[in-house]
Amino acid sequence: MTKTMVNEQPPRIDFRQARWSRVGVPLFVTYFICFMDRTNISVASPHLAEELQLSAAAMGVVFSAFFWGYVLSGMPAGAWANRGHAKTIIVVCMVIIGLAAGLTGVVHNYPVLLAARVVLGLAEGAIFPAFAVMFISWFPSRERGLAVALTMYTVPLSAAVMAPLSGWLIDLANWRAMFIIQAIPAILVAVWLHFAVTERPEDNPRLSEDERDYIIATRTVETADESTLLQVFARPTVWLLALVYFFWAMGIYALTLWLPTVIGDLTGEGSLMVGLLTAIPFLCGTVAMYVVTKTAVTTGRSLGYFIAPCIGLSGTAMLAQHFIDLGVAFSFAMLVLSAGSIYAALALWWTWVMQIVPRNQAGASVGFVNLCGNFGGLVGPLLIGLVATEGNTASGFWIVGVGILVAAAIVMVVDARRTRSQALEQSL
Structure with missing residues (x-):
């Protein structure tokens, strides 16, 4: 038994399989957009602080306000997602993320800025628990860690893409336009998820019977x-x-x-x-x-x-x-x-x-x-x-x-x- 375990090949991502191309990729893109809208305020912060006359301490509060909402929504969202509403949570939250991110671009006072960040945090806090339910539903147990790892790549990668893109948009227009423009992909992704992704593999008519049976047979192993x-x-x-x-x-x-x-x-x-x-x-x-x-x-x-x-x-x-x-x-x-x-x-x-x-x-x-x-x-x-x-x-x-x-x-x-x-x- 030990020899078999040592020689067993680790799972690999195969984008020819529907669970990776139709679920893994959309969830990767979704989390990428989430982190972009979460962190683009970092590039705009010097301009935002200057226009709204905010100190470094005040900006620290603005940065942390996101997590005021984030820590509140995770557990309720996880409970609701477990009842068969994971996809709905993700779609609705992506719309809210787009609206809250866009609102950041039109704020003119400190309280509204804080409110926009709290709402953004509430929406993003619900995303990952819903992701967890989708991972459990769509991926065999031995592939689930790989699916989570793929999602984690968005954390540094989104920041790497966001920073120069945000800086370019600010120089091209201004910091307000940057927030509004970068809010649009979240809403587009919500529409994409609504039409392209199903809650469970059992509900997806485009999934082959062999792959559907394989997912259902292996997704509860060691769960x-x-x-x-x-x-x-x-x-x-x-x-x-x-x-x-x-x-x-x-x-x-x-x-x-x-x-x-x-x-x-x-x-x-x-x-x-x-x-x-x-x-x-x-x-x-x-x-x-x-x-x-x-x-x-x-x-x-x-x-x-x-x-x-x-x-x-x-x-x-x-x-x-x-x-x-x-x-x-x-x-x-x-x-x-x-x-x-x-x-x-x-x-x-x-x-x-x-x-x-x-x-x-x-x-x-x-x-x-x-x-x-x-x-x-x-x-x-x-x-x-x-x-x-x-x-x-x-x-x-x-x-x-x-x-x-x-x-x-x-x-x-x-x-x-x-x-x-x-x-x-x-x-x-």
């Missing part, structure tokens, strides 16, 4: 039943994983939302050049994610062996950027290293979490860990805005870096304990 929240809260490991993701997400969103402002402070360049420079760290993150994910799959080592060094390197680079003054080029190189390494193991994260928690607690455990990560997204951007000094927005990144190093240390401890436990079981 865990839900557990109570009390059972989840009683497990110390779940709390450690939640703490890791809190610090990790704090760093991800602090970098994603503040990086264009930091690069603008360092270089003094215009929106287009800042956008092009901002794309570099996220492109590095996309490449690093691919390399680390592929290496982890082929080596057979524990995923924690790859996760800890990646996020640890990001935290170290943040500290170096703050405490070592070797000029603009060095600071930019550390920002590239920070962003590139913080995304490198993101596609491995949820697979590792689901390997650690008991199968009968997987659903509730993942939901709780994700919720804590969302709170990290709320705290990170706000913290940078509160501690930033005039003309040096990056001055607060060292605090986030310390948190990420703590996360790396926790991953090492959890992974070491898990490795010892597995070795003990094999020796018995």
Whole structure:
């Protein structure tokens, strides 16, 4: 049995299969648009702050306002999606995302800006739980991690595309036009999903009978039943994983939302050049994610062996950027290293979490860990805005870096304990 497991080939994406071409690709595009509309405010923030006369602390509140809504909608949306409404949730939320993103382009005061960001967060917070239901419905158990990993690629990739595109639109027109133009794809995607995707493979008339039967026969293999929240809260490991993701997400969103402002402070360049420079760290993150994910799959080592060094390197680079003054080029190189390494193991994260928690607690455990990560997204951007000094927005990144190093240390401890436990079981 052991030999068979070692020689078993990992699943691959085959776009000739309908589940990948008709569900995997649309969900990838959907999440790409979500992250673009979530983070394009980062490039517009200097112009927005100047016109509305907002301080760095006020912009930190604007960045975090998205997560006020995000943390509220996830669990109710997951419950509603489980009742057979996942596709409806995604379609409706994409329309709301388009409207809220467009509203950001016409705001003229601080309260309306905050309201637009909260509504955007409410809509996007419902998307991923609905995605999870679609993944379970449409993909065999052994392919589900690959489907989630494909979706995770949108996180750095959307930022890499969004930054130069947003900068170009701002230079071509203005920041208001940028928000309105980039809001349109969300509504177009909603229309596409409505007509192209079905809730379940059983409802899709264009799916071949062989593929439909294969999906239905294999999608419940090793799928865990839900557990109570009390059972989840009683497990110390779940709390450690939640703490890791809190610090990790704090760093991800602090970098994603503040990086264009930091690069603008360092270089003094215009929106287009800042956008092009901002794309570099996220492109590095996309490449690093691919390399680390592929290496982890082929080596057979524990995923924690790859996760800890990646996020640890990001935290170290943040500290170096703050405490070592070797000029603009060095600071930019550390920002590239920070962003590139913080995304490198993101596609491995949820697979590792689901390997650690008991199968009968997987659903509730993942939901709780994700919720804590969302709170990290709320705290990170706000913290940078509160501690930033005039003309040096990056001055607060060292605090986030310390948190990420703590996360790396926790991953090492959890992974070491898990490795010892597995070795003990094999020796018995």
